[in-house]
Amino acid sequence: MPKANTDTRLDGAAKHFGAANIDIIRLDGAEKHFGAVRALGGVDFHVGAGECVGLVGHNGAGKSTLMHMVAGTLVPDSGAITVRGSAERDYSVPRALELGIRCVFQELSLCPNLSVAENTRINHPSLIGFGWRRKAAELIAAKLDEIFPDHGISASDIAGDLSIGRRQMVEVARAFTLTEDPLALVILDEPTSSLDAHTAGQLLAFVRRFVASGGSCILISHVLGEVLQNADRIVVMRDGKVVAADAASAFDRDRLVATMGGAEGHQRTAAETRKAEAGPLRVKARPARQQDGKELVARAGEIIGLAGLAGHGQTDLLLAIFAAAQRARTGIEVTAPVALVAGDRQSDGIFPQWSIAENIGIRSLARLRTGLLISPQREAELADFWKNKIGIRTPDMNNNIYSLSGGNQQKALFARALGSDAGIVLMDDPMRGVDIGTKLEVYDLVREEAGRGRTFLWYTTETEELDNCDHVYVFKNGRIVANLGRDELTEEKIIQSSFGDAA
Numbered sequence: 001m002p003k004a005n006t007d008t009r010l011d012g013a014a015k016h017f018g019a020a021n022i023d024i025i026r027l028d029g030a031e032k033h034f035g036a037v038r039a040l041g042g043v044d045f046h047v048g049a050g051e052c053v054g055l056v057g058h059n060g061a062g063k064s065t066l067m068h069m070v071a072g073t074l075v076p077d078s079g080a081i082t083v084r085g086s087a088e089r090d091y092s093v094p095r096a097l098e099l100g101i102r103c104v105f106q107e108l109s110l111c112p113n114l115s116v117a118e119n120t121r122i123n124h125p126s127l128i129g130f131g132w133r134r135k136a137a138e139l140i141a142a143k144l145d146e147i148f149p150d151h152g153i154s155a156s157d158i159a160g161d162l163s164i165g166r167r168q169m170v171e172v173a174r175a176f177t178l179t180e181d182p183l184a185l186v187i188l189d190e191p192t193s194s195l196d197a198h199t200a201g202q203l204l205a206f207v208r209r210f211v212a213s214g215g216s217c218i219l220i221s222h223v224l225g226e227v228l229q230n231a232d233r234i235v236v237m238r239d240g241k242v243v244a245a246d247a248a249s250a251f252d253r254d255r256l257v258a259t260m261g262g263a264e265g266h267q268r269t270a271a272e273t274r275k276a277e278a279g280p281l282r283v284k285a286r287p288a289r290q291q292d293g294k295e296l297v298a299r300a301g302e303i304i305g306l307a308g309l310a311g312h313g314q315t316d317l318l319l320a321i322f323a324a325a326q327r328a329r330t331g332i333e334v335t336a337p338v339a340l341v342a343g344d345r346q347s348d349g350i351f352p353q354w355s356i357a358e359n360i361g362i363r364s365l366a367r368l369r370t371g372l373l374i375s376p377q378r379e380a381e382l383a384d385f386w387k388n389k390i391g392i393r394t395p396d397m398n399n400n401i402y403s404l405s406g407g408n409q410q411k412a413l414f415a416r417a418l419g420s421d422a423g424i425v426l427m428d429d430p431m432r433g434v435d436i437g438t439k440l441e442v443y444d445l446v447r448e449e450a451g452r453g454r455t456f457l458w459y460t461t462e463t464e465e466l467d468n469c470d471h472v473y474v475f476k477n478g479r480i481v482a483n484l485g486r487d488e489l490t491e492e493k494i495i496q497s498s499f500g501d502a503a
């Protein structure tokens with residue numbers, strides 16, 4: 001009976017890593033087409049042992065497609081794959097797993113009806129035999145403790161009951177769990193997208209320890225600072241090609257942005273110059289667990305931030321405000337129609353059977369109607385307007401929503417909310433997976449729309465984004481603990497409020 005390795009120290013993993021100077025995996029001339037879309041146009045890519053490779057590029061550049069090839073989930077149309085110096089003829093998922101190549105993909109993959117321990121078993125076939133559930137529970141708990149010391153997750157928690165941030169933590173810990181199954185390279189496709197700054201820092205510090213012990217990682221992130229600070233080498237993709245690859249020390253943020261394309265010459269000063277002309281009351285809301293008199297107040301034309309550690313009640317309050325717009329709730333006053341940009345697009349945002357255009361139009365049905373029917377022409381006009389406005393990359397807006405890359409799906413959800421007539425837009429960590437160029441465009445758009453009187457309530461795990469807000473409520477344990485004005489906003493101040501007792 002294979003025995004689970006309960007040694008959670010990183011040097012326990014090192015035995016799998018092998019010779020230091022041979023590439024774990026190498027792709028030469030990898031090409032991939034999806035119908036008319038050329039996702040990869042001849043890409044060379046490799047990862048060495050003990051190396052953290054940062055992979056960056058705009059939404060739809062081809063990063064995930066390339067990673068699916070490394071993981072064996074997609075077969076290239078042409079090109080060669082070499083593993084530890086030997087050519088691979090029939091590279092596949094089982095072969096990748098046999099080589100110790102594991103992945104944490106952008107779209108989270110936990111089975112929602114299974115516990116955290118049971119989900120761990122799914123990825124670790126060697127966890128079998130009598131007592132596997134207990135072993136799986138011990139291993140995942142130990143790995144969570146090691147990576148995220150204050151995680152607050154139990155191995156018996158049902159995955160579907162966890163917040164998206166906690167699900168992301170479980171996915172990451174599961175990929176690094178040591179069992180009899182080999183571990184050499186972990187692909188991390190936007191692993192911090194739902195984590196707050198504190199938790200993201202814990203993960204990135206762990207990645208550095210893992211790499212120092214001989215493991216390898218591929219780190220994909222749209223938060224360029226994370227890649228610059230934690231990768232050894234950075235590969236930049238643009239339109240299905242590698243356009244630069246160099247030591248991380250050879251890049252800075254500006255060179256990365258310029259190489260990726262799309263955000264050149266953007267004015268980052270606009271946020272500071274905007275002054276809100278606050279109008280009539282739009283939202284007044286007291287979190288269900290609030291015991292003192294604090295409440296969230298938002299007026300027409302304001303951009304209000306919600307901050308603090310992830311899962312401390314920010315999403316709950318946004319959802320309560322959303323619900324209150326349909327049906328009165330005590331403690332919440334809403335005075336205009338509401339639209340929501342969901343952060344957890346898989347569960348809450350996307351209609352998977354529908355086209356991109358239909359997904360955008362659903363919040364604007366009244367406007368799209370001629371008589372009783374939806375006018376295809378009006379729907380197409382709305383979709384095309386947003387395709388151009390925020391650059392949704394697709395040859396046809398009638399394609400299924402899932403033909404879009406992750407970041408482009410998120411852009412479609414933005415278009416749905418901003419294209420609607422809602423006077424209040426609730427945004428639940430909405431920039432998940434959106435590239436830097438588009439983010440800057442969307443920030444401008446949000447400020448422009450606020451200037452026209454729209455109100456934005458914006459929960460974000462990216463502290464930098466709070467610069468766009470007029471003021472920010474910090475949450476802790478389901479309550480508002482601080483209300484910080486624009487001039488008081490610093491990461492330290494937010495973290496201090498998130499951990500401290502006082503407001």
Ligand SMILES: Nc1ncnc2c1ncn2[C@@H]1O[C@H](COP(=O)(O)OP(=O)(O)OP(=O)(O)O)[C@@H](O)[C@H]1O
Binds near residue numbers: 034059405406
């Ligand atoms: N299953 C699919 N069907 C059709 N087109 C696809 C499919 N998967 C990917 N594509 C297309 O391939 C291109 C590359 O997508 P990919 O997901 O690799 O981009 P990405 O760099 O990972 O983007 P993001 O940063 O948004 O995650 C995109 O144009 C996308 O629309």
